[in-house]
Amino acid sequence: MAIRLKDIARDLNVSVVTVSKVLRGNRDVGDETRQRVLKRMKELNYRPNMMARGLASGRTYTVGLVVPDLVHPFFAEFAKSLGGVLRAANQALILASSEEDPAVEMQEIRTLLGRGIDVLLIASCQAKLRNFYELGDEKTPYLLFDRNFPYLAAHFVGSDDVMVGELATRHLIEQGRRRIAHIGGQNTSPSFDRLRGYRNALAEARVAVPDEYIVLRDRFDETGDIAGFQAMQELLKLTPRPDAVFCYNDLSAMGAIKATLDAGLRVPEDIAFIGCGNIRYADYLRVPLSSVDHGTAELGRVAGEMALDLAAHPDQPPRSVLMKPTLVVRQSSGG
Amino acid sequence: MAIRLKDIARDLNVSVVTVSKVLRGNRDVGDETRQRVLKRMKELNYRPNMMARGLASGRTYTVGLVVPDLVHPFFAEFAKSLGGVLRAANQALILASSEEDPAVEMQEIRTLLGRGIDVLLIASCQAKLRNFYELGDEKTPYLLFDRNFPYLAAHFVGSDDVMVGELATRHLIEQGRRRIAHIGGQNTSPSFDRLRGYRNALAEARVAVPDEYIVLRDRFDETGDIAGFQAMQELLKLTPRPDAVFCYNDLSAMGAIKATLDAGLRVPEDIAFIGCGNIRYADYLRVPLSSVDHGTAELGRVAGEMALDLAAHPDQPPRSVLMKPTLVVRQSSGG
């Protein structure tokens, strides 16, 4: 059995409460007593029982994180960066994955709330806002990231996805491309926004594209390469053929490039590509991939700080933070 | 505030204990009462408070997982697969990352134990066994995965890393290579075992290689590509130059291949490569990468089953499960 406050109290002939006070840094304790307690705690390697503390105090010093897919580098890196910030502030992180399944997501949220967390951080895969409202019953504050709900006034951190679309598309235009297609997502706010950015950039440059140049697909995170591959096959059938494609993310860009090469075309000479996410492996790909980097680590840092703030002051007015993305040019979009 | 047993009990004019009994499926309750309780639970959307339950019963229905690096595809996929098994058994998974830092690892273990878990699953980054013994104080059973400690009798699931080395090296020999080098890891059991497998295969085929053909490095998981790149630069200086390299993992193989191509050599014609892990992107790389697949998802599944078993029966004699790896041949080692 683990050491309890009771054990320390007994050893030192003081009350449990006194020991608890020392633990919490309450200055309502004599200096000598405090030293004796601290010494004994160290000797016995005392670790507070968080379940008991959580029950009694309502605070757990723990942040819950729900991501749609752990294997996706974006979420993994986000979690890593977030974890660092929390660790530095002596808060624990507990992580759950929804596997892009709304039902699983709900279950995971409940598990986390049931186990007691001070703040919930989530990139929701709910298509509709409604299912999300259940959280409203709870007093636990939550912070959305990456994926926002348009009409929900909530705390949010994410990248400026409109700008992602603009940066990518403008870059392709600057490379002299005019028949620019988009392989995009559905049902998530980043999808909408990147598409909007793409349209903005085209409008800005007075470039018109046919509707068929926009192909939308689901499930870009787990099997995005396949989705990208298939979407690209559709685009390749069109006349005139696109000469550039802005892909929703890097994985789909990889699939799309494969479809292009398989069709005997050259990248970037015949068709230029740009993705989003700037994955670790971008440099090692068959054609090194241009990408819009949305500063994942920075996002995790900011999210961590907001989460800490929310844990300390749960009743804040909703705040939205959008990070500026940057362009990383490699061969796939190159001159 | 969340719904409590007390609320349901009050509404129905029964005692809290009766409600608790229904919750736990105790058959010591009348059928009509049971139905009323269940109905009300559903209506109020009751969720048990795990902290209270954990405190009172000692069971939390939660498995803790500590991995060295979330961003590494192997651990991410393992976690995903594990999560599926646990979810199906109505157990929660909470995940922590040690960032390959032994101190962080200890902290995370403590956090998890303090928060209450029934089983701890861990791929430890402790170089020595000693620091790990602290766990011995606790009654929480633990299950090592991927990385074993040679002289610790513990539950373990991992891949048969000796066989990984053998498969990879034999394959290179079969391709007619004789000057086979190895870029490997240090201080972890998979590193030792893969190296041993490599040696076994060479001995078996009566192929002798100079000691300089074996280059060992640290930190293969986070920045393995750079480690692989640098290690390969050393190998390229040797005379005679190796004509094949078995790399510790895919990331290091990617770096090594880059070094080779940068030096103006051809892959696989001049030097053949094989990695391990069979990452998702292997097909999309500049040179599609041959790899030994250690069946990550299957590993997660087995680990999940063992964890459930351990949670139910904590006092079992230690058991080791080794999964058989398989060879996936692509261009980098091709004829």
Place this chain on the structure above:
DNA sequence: TCCCGCTAAGTCACCGCTGACGTAACGTTG
């Protein structure tokens, strides 16, 4: 009729910790 055993409840103490409050001992102050 009485006792036994079964069913379907209820009582009680406790898990480890904390918040709110109580209090003894010892100055201080006017």
Place this chain on the structure above:
DNA sequence: CAACGTTACGTCAGCGGTGACTTAGCGGGA
């Protein structure tokens, strides 16, 4: 010297749930 603060502890109740035990009520067998 009585009234009042301070300091340094202690007491008590309770967080939400559970395990172990008790009890009321009822039917059946000898």
